[in-house]
Amino acid sequence: MAATLDKPTIKGKSKSAQMRKYGFFPGCVAKESCKELFNSTMLLADRLGIELVELTAASCCGASVLNDTNRDVARVLNARTYAQAEALGLDDVITICSTCTGHMRAANKELLENEGHMGQANAILGKFGAKYDGTVVVRHLLWLLIDDIGLDELKKMVVKPLNGLKVAAFYGCHIIRPESVNGWESARNPHSLEDLIEALGGEAVDYAGKTRCCGFHVQLEKDGIAPNMVGQNMRMAKDQGAEAVLTPCPLCHLALDGYQADSVARWGRTDLPIFHLPQLVALALGVDPSLLGMNKHIISPGLVLQQHDLAPAHVA
Amino acid sequence: MAYTLDIFRFDQATDEVPHRDRVEITDLPETATVLDALEHAKAEIDGTITFRRSCRSAICGSCSMNINGTTGLACKTPVRTVLKSDRSIAIDPMPNFQPMRDLVVHMDPFWDKYTRLKPYLQPKDKDSDHATERRVSPEDMKKLVAVANCVMCATCYALCPVVSVDPAFAGPAAIAYAYRFIEDVRDSKRKERAAQISDDYLWLCAHCYACSYCPKHVDPHDDIIAVKRATIEEGITDAAGPRHALVVAKTIKATGMLHETEVIQGTVGRFNIRGLIKVAPLGIRLALAGKIPPLFLKPVPKVDEIRLIFNTLEAPTL
Numbered sequence: 189m190a191a192t193l194d195k196p197t198i199k200g201k202s203k204s205a206q207m208r209k210y211g212f213f214p215g216c217v218a219k220e221s222c223k224e225l226f227n228s229t230m231l232l233a234d235r236l237g238i239e240l241v242e243l244t245a246a247s248c249c250g251a252s253v254l255n256d257t258n259r260d261v262a263r264v265l266n267a268r269t270y271a272q273a274e275a276l277g278l279d280d281v282i283t284i285c286s287t288c289t290g291h292m293r294a295a296n297k298e299l300l301e302n303e304g305h306m307g308q309a310n311a312i313l314g315k316f317g318a319k320y321d322g323t324v325v326v327r328h329l330l331w332l333l334i335d336d337i338g339l340d341e342l343k344k345m346v347v348k349p350l351n352g353l354k355v356a357a358f359y360g361c362h363i364i365r366p367e368s369v370n371g372w373e374s375a376r377n378p379h380s381l382e383d384l385i386e387a388l389g390g391e392a393v394d395y396a397g398k399t400r401c402c403g404f405h406v407q408l409e410k411d412g413i414a415p416n417m418v419g420q421n422m423r424m425a426k427d428q429g430a431e432a433v434l435t436p437c438p439l440c441h442l443a444l445d446g447y448q449a450d451s452v453a454r455w456g457r458t459d460l461p462i463f464h465l466p467q468l469v470a471l472a473l474g475v476d477p478s479l480l481g482m483n484k485h486i487i488s489p490g491l492v493l494q495q496h497d498l499a500p501a502h503v504a
Numbered sequence: 505m506a507y508t509l510d511i512f513r514f515d516q517a518t519d520e521v522p523h524r525d526r527v528e529i530t531d532l533p534e535t536a537t538v539l540d541a542l543e544h545a546k547a548e549i550d551g552t553i554t555f556r557r558s559c560r561s562a563i564c565g566s567c568s569m570n571i572n573g574t575t576g577l578a579c580k581t582p583v584r585t586v587l588k589s590d591r592s593i594a595i596d597p598m599p600n601f602q603p604m605r606d607l608v609v610h611m612d613p614f615w616d617k618y619t620r621l622k623p624y625l626q627p628k629d630k631d632s633d634h635a636t637e638r639r640v641s642p643e644d645m646k647k648l649v650a651v652a653n654c655v656m657c658a659t660c661y662a663l664c665p666v667v668s669v670d671p672a673f674a675g676p677a678a679i680a681y682a683y684r685f686i687e688d689v690r691d692s693k694r695k696e697r698a699a700q701i702s703d704d705y706l707w708l709c710a711h712c713y714a715c716s717y718c719p720k721h722v723d724p725h726d727d728i729i730a731v732k733r734a735t736i737e738e739g740i741t742d743a744a745g746p747r748h749a750l751v752v753a754k755t756i757k758a759t760g761m762l763h764e765t766e767v768i769q770g771t772v773g774r775f776n777i778r779g780l781i782k783v784a785p786l787g788i789r790l791a792l793a794g795k796i797p798p799l800f801l802k803p804v805p806k807v808d809e810i811r812l813i814f815n816t817l818e819a820p821t822l
Contacts, residue, residue, distance in 0.1 A: 245760075
């Protein structure tokens, strides 16, 4: 059966969800500069009792940049990745990066909606004996947490509630926009991260910057652009009382964690620690904080974690 | 249905700072749009409330404004879809523009970026006597249909986060218009147009898809990506943007992965000492936090398949 595009989540209905065994596409950044994201995802999966089968021979999704050079190559590369999941009997590919989510879903949509694209991909895949049957759904870990585990169940699993830690959700772009590709929740008014923060015992902080761009994709194109976009958004979060920020995307993490120091002149000091999605969930679910790699962040979350009695300052 | 319009008020001729007026609306039907409510307020309550509007049917592109925090055409926004729980609607001028009076803004920067494109056909036989019409196949025309729906309402420009921090960026609408001529088979200035839009910071587009909220479904982001490909095809690659795209392709072809450290060097230029010094502070901060991305990457298993895909599709790399 082909994947259903209108209902991208197929709430707990995928074969993978029933087996609690998913294809796992960590993406490049979680294997390179944000290894703490990869490690905390695996620790969280263990705690949730789900199996993430890493697609080790998969390629980069194209990172939104490959389309700038050739219209077909990212789509065919992703078809190859989906074929690998199918060969393992998995129909649900879980990502931990918004850019991977958005671009892999866009490629899948093109493959499923256009016979020409599917034919082109399979003609090339056939040269090395692979074939994509169109059964894969790509989802973000955030969607898995809410649809397959469920907020009520997560609440029951919390052993170390966040004690009112004031957390601003930073959605960024590719997990919500364009809505025609993602469509899991409203792109204008998403609230899944806030729901999750509250379920973990934190206090969600609302601010206008939560669905704006972090600037990661243009950080090298011209000086000052990314730091300015980071400063603008973090200023808004800080002014609403945020003590920390939660993001589902390692690219946003790199920009928000890395560029606050460069935006002080225009936007003032913000110094907001940035959490990867699985770090904060794993922390609340009782995973040893010293295993979550929070000491690898530029802006240390040590102090706020200590203030809320969540971890001794030295582990982060 | 009763609600309150909370309207931004400002007159550049007399006011130092803006203020807000609250106008109660009580007697409009359920189906009223935000523009209906504003016109009612102007006609019945306060004749000085100023805004642009003309067609009331999303054709003229005049009435784009910020409605409860999101920008769009007032004539296409039903009141009931935007009411906040306190039954109010905050109405502000489009962001990324200087306000002139109330909801009217100075549109000049937007028009300037458009006129710089020479937004008219420049065919090869411009000076000949046009013995035959210039014909376009339906297939070639199909590429231009979506962008022809642009009404230049500037909603995308107002929503663009790059414009908000760097007004030099051409913005989505202008790049979509560049696409309209670059992809027109009758036009003869493809290379010149590609060079012009590159100079206007085409490559500053951050791929954020904020312009996917286009009220006319032009969705400029796909056009922006097409214009980037056209500039590479035309050989305009000596800038950070195209180098970045091409070095990303190179590292994926070589290893299967986007190799962060090589991408940074390839984009900035391995021998561009000044450029490398500029990116150094972040690198140093990362290194101090113990975050050192690998300098060398082992190719993923079956990387030959990935290279075959690149080669079959003749995908360019650095």
